[in-house]
Amino acid sequence: MKEAGAIKNYIEGEFIHFDMSKNKEFEEIQEIKNISELIENVYGSVDSDVLYQDIKFTIRDMIGLVRKIIKLSNEIKDHRQENCKHICIYKQSFKNLSKQLKLTNLEKDILPFFSIDLASKNLSEVENKPFFNIDNIYYMFTPATVELCYEKVLDKILSQKKFSVQLPLKAKGIMFEDKIINLFSDAGFEVGQINRNEKKNIPEIDALVNFDDENILVIEAKCTIKPEERLEVFSFIENHLSKAVNQLIERVFFLTSNPDAANERLKFSIEQKKIIPIIITNHSFFSGQRFVMKDGLVVYCIDDILLSKIISQNYIPSWLYTGSESNYVPKDKSLRTKQEKLGAILNPVANLLGKAHRTIQPLGSGSAVEIYKQPSIDRLEQLRRKVDL
Known part of the structure; x- marks a missing residue:
């Protein structure tokens, strides 16, 4: 909030002065922070160098430009709403756009990466760019640019072959594996890894967690930009999720058929323990x-944020049905034992306690359809329960 200018004259032990007019600046900074964290999970560091022909810059430079684009798109959105327009088309020359965004010389070199040149007739990434350009004129359409997933915009740019990303010492995605390993290690769990040995038919295993006296977690970490559209979801299932499932099947077979080879490479024994395969995504x-x-083997899936709450913070978010219509209140469930934590990892939706109210609509044909009613958060009930506590 200090970065956004929302806190003024802060001195420890004295009153804090909040400037509520800086709310939008705070939201923009928060969005940039989230984008940076997601990109860092995939690429290891936002300070990684990127090369395009003779232009050298960092991912952080790109994120800095994204912040300026977000600020501009929000200003255009506000103007559109004030004038009661359904859509607003912003049009500027490259020179004027650079002035309005207050671009540095490096950012001027980077800006074309965030635009689709309509003259090129290559419109495959049109939905992932904030700008369109014809010759030297740039266009921005709102509200479309406000709703862009900018971590995906960045990933689409960096994934192109013409861009060379100088990753840190570890390859793309490995940093996410380290994050998962550290999550369990910091919580006091024994964690091991197994390197691939093709000659001995030993597969690579991202992480094995000695969870308790009875269970071993076999982990496959998958770090990608979140899919949004149907084609992206299908691509994620085909290229990442299904492969992760097959890899875990292979690893479970190795651990159960050749436990001695695994024990030689670990600091703990997997003998007579249940092997639980889990995919962890970002x-x-x-x-x-x-x-x-x-064959009955079950592969589980959970995201790292929820996993962190379970393992590090000893709780899982849950929803409690109020008993009124489709209303719910949030209620965190405390997890005190390893058994409770394991149950939350394997079946997190079990904590979404609710009740279905079915509404059936009869049709003239003699059949009927069910009408879905969206659940809602009962804020008044939530406040009342807090007061009662």
């Missing part, structure tokens, strides 16, 4: 999903 799209194999 987004919640498939959290709680179970993949049941023909």
